[in-house]
Amino acid sequence: MTNDVEKPLYLEQYEALLRRLPERHPKYARASADYQKYAAGFQGEENLTYTLAMLNLHKEAFIRRGLRLKSVSNDYYFQIDLLIVTPCFLYIGEVKNYSGELLFEPHYGQVTQIKGETTATFPCPLQQGRRQARQLTTWLEQHGIKQLPVHSHVLLANPRTRISAEKQITDLYHAALLPEILDSLCLNHTKRVLTKKQIVGLEKLFAKENVEGTYSLLEKYDLRPQEILQSITCPSCSSRLLKRRRGGWDCTACGSKKQLLHVEALRDLALLYTDFHPLGMYRILLGHISVNTARKLLDPYVTVKGNRRSREYKVVLEKFQ
Numbered sequence: 001m002t003n004d005v006e007k008p009l010y011l012e013q014y015e016a017l018l019r020r021l022p023e024r025h026p027k028y029a030r031a032s033a034d035y036q037k038y039a040a041g042f043q044g045e046e047n048l049t050y051t052l053a054m055l056n057l058h059k060e061a062f063i064r065r066g067l068r069l070k071s072v073s074n075d076y077y078f079q080i081d082l083l084i085v086t087p088c089f090l091y092i093g094e095v096k097n098y099s100g101e102l103l104f105e106p107h108y109g110q111v112t113q114i115k116g117e118t119t120a121t122f123p124c125p126l127q128q129g130r131r132q133a134r135q136l137t138t139w140l141e142q143h144g145i146k147q148l149p150v151h152s153h154v155l156l157a158n159p160r161t162r163i164s165a166e167k168q169i170t171d172l173y174h175a176a177l178l179p180e181i182l183d184s185l186c187l188n189h190t191k192r193v194l195t196k197k198q199i200v201g202l203e204k205l206f207a208k209e210n211v212e213g214t215y216s217l218l219e220k221y222d223l224r225p226q227e228i229l230q231s232i233t234c235p236s237c238s239s240r241l242l243k244r245r246r247g248g249w250d251c252t253a254c255g256s257k258k259q260l261l262h263v264e265a266l267r268d269l270a271l272l273y274t275d276f277h278p279l280g281m282y283r284i285l286l287g288h289i290s291v292n293t294a295r296k297l298l299d300p301y302v303t304v305k306g307n308r309r310s311r312e313y314k315v316v317l318e319k320f321q
């Protein structure tokens with residue numbers, strides 16, 4: 001059984017943005033508040049990780065988190081928070097990080113959140129989960145895998161959230177109940193529908209077809225690259241007075257010497273999905289370096305377009321590994 005959880009890309013993107021955006025920038029406060037909100041959501045995901053470690057699954061079963069797949073028939077993507085593949089059935093978990101008290105009214109397709117003095121209404125996640133189950137079933141059929149039993153449930157990751165509903169909703173519960181729920185699903189599904197070979201093939205297929213969102217924070221906050229990375233800064237004294245000297249960076253304020261400052265700065269730029277830019281922009285970002293130095297420093301990390309006169313460069317995240 002494998003259980004792959006790593007820090008999601010969007011949190012890394014926010015961390016890059018907050019590292020590079022000056023604190024006095026008018027958009028810093030909003031970006032910082034948004035980051036706190038997403039980081040809290042990730043905490044809920046971490047609680048779920050703890051629960052998943054307790055599952056008593058078949059030895060061939062595997063778990064995928066945050067799967068994003070492209071529908072074969074149209075250009076839409078659908079996302080599955082939690083997918084458990086067993087030899088006898090598939091389990092989809094729609095994971096919610098709501099807090100406060102929740103009143104579910106699935107017949108109206110709504111959920112109302114009561115938090116202190118405030119109430120807010122959202123679309124009911126039960127429908128969302130069922131839609132994902134249909135999308136996944138269609139996707140699997142298009143990849144040659146047919147007639148699998150699929151269970152789609154909504155999990156609340158925050159153990160202090162209070163659930164209420166007029167009558168019991170069997171496919172909605174706290175994530176901590178997942179081990180018991182899966183045990184009972186296993187008891188009810190004893191007929192094998194996937195061979196060991198098919199399960200191995202499916203795990204590979206998901207790894208291959210998973211598409212991470214290319215979500216540009218520069219677009220979201222309407223920022224230009226120049227605003228987030230005016231030039232590289234000294235990690236010892238935060239000074240921007242760095243000089244490129246003998247293959248490294250010398251800080252003229254505190255005298256410290258570093259080798260790879262430009263790599264960190266360019267990787268942050270790649271995380272933020274900047275577009276193609278002429279060499280001149282990178283020369284300014286990296287503290288007014290020469291054309292030749294800029295070309296040499298950029299070379300391992302960029303793709304290039306255009307002819308000799310109008311050449312443009314784009315930093316690519318995959319090249320930083």
Ligand SMILES: [Zn+2]
Pocket residue numbers: 234235236237238239251252253254255256
């Ligand atoms: Zn310094």
